Amino acid sequence: MNIQISQENLQKGIQTVQNVVSSKTALPILSNVLLEAVEGKLIFKATDLDISISTSVPAIVFEEGSITLPAKKFAEIIKELPAISVSLEVEQTQDHYGWVTLKSERGMFKIMGIRKDEFPNFPEVSPENQITLSAHMLKRMIQKTIYAVSSDDTRPALGGLLFEVLPDSVTTVATDGRRLSQYSATVSTSIANELQVIVPPKALHHLSHLLGSDDLMVEITFDENYIVFQLDETTIFSRLIEGPFPDYKQVIPADNDKLIVVNRHDFAASLRRVSILASQQTRQIKLALSPNLVEISVNTPEIGEAKEEIPAEYTGEPMEIGYNASFLLDVVRNMDSERIQLQFGEPDGAGIFVPLDTEEHETYMALCMPLRLLS
Amino acid sequence: MSQNRINILPEDVANKIAAGEVVERPASVVKELVENAIDAGSTKILVDVEVGGRKRIRVTDNGSGMSPQDAVNAFKRHATSKLRSADDLNHIVTLGFRGEALPSIASVAKVELQTRTDGAPSGTRLRIEGGSLLEHEPCGCPVGTQLDVERLFFNTPARYKFLKTTTTEMRHITAHVTRQAIAHPEISFRLTHDDRNIFDYAKATDSLARLRDVFGSETAEQLIMVKNEQYGIRLWGFVGNQNATRKNKDYQYLYINQRYIRNPVITRALYDGYGSALVKGRHPVAVLFMEIDPEWVDVNVHPTKEEVRFSDGQTIYRVVYHAVKNAFQIATESIPEHLPGFFEIENKDQESGVRKQGLGVRDQEAGVREQGSSSQKLWQFPNQPRHYRPSRQHVDAAISAYREPTVDFGENTPPPADDLDRLSPTAPPTPHFRVLGQLHRCYILAEFQNGLWLVDQHVAHERILYDEAMAAQRGQTFPSQRLLFPITLNLSAEEYQRYQEVQPILQNLGFQITPTDGRTVHVEGIPTSIRRWKDGQALRDLLDASDEDPPPVLDDAEWVINQYSCKNAIKKGDPLNPTEMEILLKRLFATENPYTCQHHRPIILEITLTELDRKFGRNT
Numbered sequence: 004m005n006i007q008i009s010q011e012n013l014q015k016g017i018q019t020v021q022n023v024v025s026s027k028t029a030l031p032i033l034s035n036v037l038l039e040a041v042e043g044k045l046i047f048k049a050t051d052l053d054i055s056i057s058t059s060v061p062a063i064v065f066e067e068g069s070i071t072l073p074a075k076k077f078a079e080i081i082k083e084l085p086a087i088s089v090s091l092e093v094e095q096t097q098d099h100y101g102w103v104t105l106k107s108e109r110g111m112f113k114i115m116g117i118r119k120d121e122f123p124n125f126p127e128v129s130p131e132n133q134i135t136l137s138a139h140m141l142k143r144m145i146q147k148t149i150y151a152v153s154s155d156d157t158r159p160a161l162g163g164l165l166f167e168v169l170p171d172s173v174t175t176v177a178t179d180g181r182r183l184s185q186y187s188a189t190v191s192t193s194i195a196n197e198l199q200v201i202v203p204p205k206a207l208h209h210l211s212h213l214l215g216s217d218d219l220m221v222e223i224t225f226d227e228n229y230i231v232f233q234l235d236e237t238t239i240f241s242r243l244i245e246g247p248f249p250d251y252k253q254v255i256p257a258d259n260d261k262l263i264v265v266n267r268h269d270f271a272a273s274l275r276r277v278s279i280l281a282s283q284q285t286r287q288i289k290l291a292l293s294p295n296l297v298e299i300s301v302n303t304p305e306i307g308e309a310k311e312e313i314p315a316e317y318t319g320e321p322m323e324i325g326y327n328a329s330f331l332l333d334v335v336r337n338m339d340s341e342r343i344q345l346q347f348g349e350p351d352g353a354g355i356f357v358p359l360d361t362e363e364h365e366t367y368m369a370l371c372m373p374l375r376l377l378s
Numbered sequence: 379m380s381q382n383r384i385n386i387l388p389e390d391v392a393n394k395i396a397a398g399e400v401v402e403r404p405a406s407v408v409k410e411l412v413e414n415a416i417d418a419g420s421t422k423i424l425v426d427v428e429v430g431g432r433k434r435i436r437v438t439d440n441g442s443g444m445s446p447q448d449a450v451n452a453f454k455r456h457a458t459s460k461l462r463s464a465d466d467l468n469h470i471v472t473l474g475f476r477g478e479a480l481p482s483i484a485s486v487a488k489v490e491l492q493t494r495t496d497g498a499p500s501g502t503r504l505r506i507e508g509g510s511l512l513e514h515e516p517c518g519c520p521v522g523t524q525l526d527v528e529r530l531f532f533n534t535p536a537r538y539k540f541l542k543t544t545t546t547e548m549r550h551i552t553a554h555v556t557r558q559a560i561a562h563p564e565i566s567f568r569l570t571h572d573d574r575n576i577f578d579y580a581k582a583t584d585s586l587a588r589l590r591d592v593f594g595s596e597t598a599e600q601l602i603m604v605k606n607e608q609y610g611i612r613l614w615g616f617v618g619n620q621n622a623t624r625k626n627k628d629y630q631y632l633y634i635n636q637r638y639i640r641n642p643v644i645t646r647a648l649y650d651g652y653g654s655a656l657v658k659g660r661h662p663v664a665v666l667f668m669e670i671d672p673e674w675v676d677v678n679v680h681p682t683k684e685e686v687r688f689s690d691g692q693t694i695y696r697v698v699y700h701a702v703k704n705a706f707q708i709a710t711e712s713i714p715e716h717l718p719g720f721f722e723i724e725n726k727d728q729e730s731g732v733r734k735q736g737l738g739v740r741d742q743e744a745g746v747r748e749q750g751s752s753s754q755k756l757w758q759f760p761n762q763p764r765h766y767r768p769s770r771q772h773v774d775a776a777i778s779a780y781r782e783p784t785v786d787f788g789e790n791t792p793p794p795a796d797d798l799d800r801l802s803p804t805a806p807p808t809p810h811f812r813v814l815g816q817l818h819r820c821y822i823l824a825e826f827q828n829g830l831w832l833v834d835q836h837v838a839h840e841r842i843l844y845d846e847a848m849a850a851q852r853g854q855t856f857p858s859q860r861l862l863f864p865i866t867l868n869l870s871a872e873e874y875q876r877y878q879e880v881q882p883i884l885q886n887l888g889f890q891i892t893p894t895d896g897r898t899v900h901v902e903g904i905p906t907s908i909r910r911w912k913d914g915q916a917l918r919d920l921l922d923a924s925d926e927d928p929p930p931v932l933d934d935a936e937w938v939i940n941q942y943s944c945k946n947a948i949k950k951g952d953p954l955n956p957t958e959m960e961i962l963l964k965r966l967f968a969t970e971n972p973y974t975c976q977h978h979r980p981i982i983l984e985i986t987l988t989e990l991d992r993k994f995g996r997n998t
């Protein structure tokens with residue numbers, strides 16, 4: 004392998020894949036990044052076996068070839084290089100190793116690499132089920148739902164974000180068994196049959212670094228065991244979490260008839276203030292509904308009490324309902340609507356929170372299970 | 379003065395001594411009487427208990443019965459119809475053979491026997507108190523035997539004093555009868571306590587049908603059949619699949635020639651057979667029946683006959699190990715293998731002890747893979763989905779990666795708890811401290827006025843939860859977090875009994891549980907402190923009885939409180955952020971005793987500046 008490449012492109016390539024490289028692996032090859040030179044480009048690949056990423060940048064290729072290098076060291080060197088063009092040449096040795104020489108006008112680095120043979124093959128996925136979304140929409144789908152993902156490691160299926168694809172919509176759902184978030188975008192997909200996959204948060208975290216510009220188009224491939232996100236020159240593969248995801252539709256009440264509209268900012272600000280006096284263990288606060296008013300209050304023995312009223316559009320029966328303040332704060336934090344509608348049924352049943360000012364083509368709702376109030 | 383020092387003990391004294399070994403507690407009486415009923419060929423056995431066996435234990439069977447003479451003989455020491463010579467000892471096929479049980483029981487209780495053999499015109503009634511025969515007369519009674527044991531330990535106050543609470547004793551009794559019921563599906567068993575049915579198992583056609591009654595259909599459905607016949611040993615039974623593991627060994631029933639036994643060799647083989655399918659700290663559900671030539675087994679090791687010795691332990695190990703292992707391979711073929719060999723390197727800390735000790739399915743596979751052709755890559759991506767375990771950090775990282783600054787209302791976490799203390803007139807003043815960080819995900823480091831604190835995160839949280847549970851026991855109530863997915867749990871008889879006993883505490887803690895029918899409960903709400911609900915396993919863990927070994931020291935309430943605080947506490951290895959650590963310490967200082975836990979282990983270790991100065995050789 005022998006190429007000529009700018010520092011800028013090297014930097015871009017290594018930065019894109021570097022985060023995936025695991026730092027504490029016992030398998031040395033996994034702390035390496037794979038470089039492959041083919042016709043006019045240099046491909047960077049990294050994997051931690053759960054998540055794999057590849058990206059390519061332009062390069063002048065004199066001789067095709069490949070090598071893996073310790074990702075961290077390589078990245079540090081590139082970062083410190085001046086913005087110039089460098090040549091990168093690999094000298095294969097026998098056995099598993101190879102010497103990489105990085106040369107600029109001023110100097111050179113010689114780093115020992117490991118040959119490609121040891122590097123895991125990337126998964127092969129069938130391109131059968133594919134959809135395309137804008138980065139803006141994908142970002143919203145994830146951002147608005149991911150907070151409800153469970154971190155209880157005993158229920159793997161709840162530990163990821165559900166993607167549900169239909170011919171005319173894409174939906175994300177997360178739940179930890181106490182609350183649930185659901186976001187749907189109306190888009191036409193070429194998916195004929197309903198498709199459900201559970202995506203690990205780790206993959207979405209890596210993806211977030213790449214969703215920079217809003218009008219970037221992201222191609223998503225759903226394979227039996229993998230999900231693949233393709234953006235420009237970069238591809239992320241992630242293993243899926245094994246399902247099934249619980250039947251969430253069944254637990255979303257359809258007959259909540261107490262409908263209250265509040266200003267989200269008022270509601271959030273009151274919640275934040277009142278919850279200061281909530282018990283650290285239960286975080287319990289109380290919502291009391293009365294005509295045109297919601298009272299948010301707290302009464303924690305040995306700590307104190309507080310109450311605030313906010314104006315609301317409400318004409319139904321008075322009702323009291325208990326909540327974990329942190330859950331409600333999560334709900335309002337992840338909405339960007341001016342007004343939100345609270346939908347309650349029985350005081351013991353699920354409360355639903357719906358933003359009223361949404362973007363076109365989207366529907367969004369959050370659900371929280373209440374705390375049963377102390378008598 | 380006599381020169382002879384050795385006296386032959388009078389029979390009643392000898393019986394009392396034997397009673398010490400045979401009759402440890404009410405459950406031992408139940409065990410002996412039920413065994414006798416089984417030996418007598420009964421098809422129906424009724425066990426009625428009052429006040430945990432303190433007041434009365436009555437076992438009624440429809441077996442062979444005894445003749446008037448045998449009825450008297452039965453209470454003589456070493457009188458048995460089941461053994462005639464020492465040679466017979468090598469061929470024991472009955473549960474009893476020592477001829478010790480009845481005299482032992484009769485020496486420490488008031489016993490009434492009614493018995494009649496088939497064809498005899500009338501039956502016999504005997505009354506014995508503290509070993510002396512008081513009455514012996516003909517009577518009318520059905521064919522079979524009824525033994526009524528009243529006021530156990532009435533003449534041995536020291537033993538009486540050591541009896542545990544009624545529920546604890548009752549749990550032991552239930553355990554003993556359950557063991558017999560599992561081994562004998564052909565016999566119907568009914569157990570009552572204070573006139574309430576604990577269980578009533580009808581005659582069953584096979585073991586699986588009986589297990590469905592005993593374990594509940596939920597667990598029974600998770601059983602895999604095991605079978606093996608090798609070296610003259612016939613083994614068969616059932617083991618639970620990966621999802622049916624328990625947090626203790628209570629669901630393990632081993633039988634040799636229909637006798638319930640415990641044996642470390644067999645247990646070892648069972649666990650090794652599971653290999654990697656068993657997560658660390660979990661225990662398999664297993665019912666294993668072994669038929670072995672009685673000559674190979676010595677059951678005469680201990681008076682309770684639960685311990686056995688094998689003349690060839692290696693062989694029995696192999697038979698059990700292969701049976702379990704094969705059953706698993708067949709059963710898991712359709713289920714994807716979760717982790718290929720290399721994942722283990724990264725996930726060492728999650729490995730189970732069992733897995734590391736080898737012999738597991740996994741290790742053998744790994745070996746094969748390594749020997750495989752060298753053209754094949756060692757690190758292939760497996761084709762199946764991996765059993766992915768979510769981790770807090772990944773979830774947190776992903777959430778914050780997508781949080782948009784424009785919609786952020788500020789921190790979700792409460793303000794520093796300092797302010798709260800000032801608002802609270804009754805709370806003890808919290809000493810000032812500053813959290814420095816977490817050490818090896820195990821200890822919290824904090825700076826305080828005179829030096830450094832090292833706080834054990836698990837024990838600290840356990841202390842907080844313990845106080846909460848104690849408060850619940852005293853009647854304080856906590857709110858209940860309603861569940862989005864309420865669940866229905868099928869409890870075993872023992873679990874259900876414990877549930878009934880501790881139900882008020884559970885409710886005060888925030889559980890919302892409604893019994894439906896039988897031993898089934900419906901859970902709609904849980905305490906806010908439960909972090910890992912595990913689909914109900916968290917509740918089961920509170921109810922699982924496991925005071926068999928070491929010996930029971932706790933009553934049910936204490937047990938539940940201990941379990942609640944230990945199981946739900948933050949574990950060693952859980953990452954904590956600075957706010958969480960601060961809140962944890964604040965809450966710790968609000969407890970009754972922040973410095974030591976209920977087991978008297980330290981929670982906080984203090985290293986003062988003076989100590990440090992001295993260690994560094996600095997003179998101040």
Ligand SMILES: Nc1ncnc2c1ncn2[C@@H]1O[C@H](COP(=O)(O)OP(=O)(O)OP(=O)(O)O)[C@@H](O)[C@H]1O
Nearest residue numbers: 414415418452458459474475476477478479480523
């Ligand atoms: N329910 C019963 N039905 C018929 N016979 C019985 C019954 N219970 C006891 N017997 C008779 O009484 C004898 C003495 O019983 P006991 O339990 O004391 O001794 P064992 O069963 O022979 O030996 P072990 O002490 O090992 O239990 C038995 O051998 C049996 O003949």
Ligand SMILES: [Mg+2]
Nearest residue numbers: 410414474479
């Ligand atoms: Mg006996």
